[in-house]
Amino acid sequence: MSKRVITFGTFDVFHVGHLNILERCASLGDTLIVGVSSDELNYSKKQRYPIYDQESRLKITQSLRFVDEVFIENSLEKKREYISFYKADILAMGDDWQGKFDEFSDICEVIYFPRTPSISTTEIIEIAKNI
Template sequence: MKKYKLGYTTGVFDLFHVGHLNILRKAKEQCETLIVGVSTDELVEAYKNKTPVIPHDERAEIVREIKYVDIVVPQTDRNKFGAWEVLKFDAMFVGDDWKGSPLFSELENRFNEVGVDLVYLPYTRGVSSTMVKEKMKV
């Protein structure tokens, strides 16, 4: 039996790579149902000041077809607690590169108050969408 009934993670998932796959695989190993929030183009533009290479609908379709993913929802803002209020997940999974950041430290405290675990998964070193984009310039 898996530790959690309902898990949640989010991402842009632009130029899907093995780091994305690793997070989804490791999250699904720990929960019966995995919900993935895929950032909308507008959200990415607002907080990263760049337009994704692949449009949201296509990124969501790619993620939906990954065998570890059960449900895909649009992520329209970065309010993870607000997502919990709607989805009622038991655990949220995030790369350990976020551990200690102000955003996730505060979120961890809020989740503790409602019995939700914030689970940090190992970040895949040496790969990112930014690195893929840099290699494409060659």
């Protein structure tokens, strides 16, 4: 039976950490669906807009050969709806979200992956600002 995997993220200033987690998510099943945070959602979470707009982030994520489907995530409160709509068997996230999505284990398996050490979008942005 084929497995459908869903994950969510901003995927701003795309880097090897993003690539690693998306590859790990893809390895869990046959179909990988990625929810990319909208510009407005990112602003509401972090009080700043992403460096790359949502269409650019969507296009970058879509271009990966192991990503099957991409959509814009407009609300953190709709994760359950997104999981159900895309018929996901597995929700996979980075371990910086450990425990935060366990509530969805009634409708799918929830897996947390370790983040790639020593890399984060926030750090990259800070370094770039100081060059």
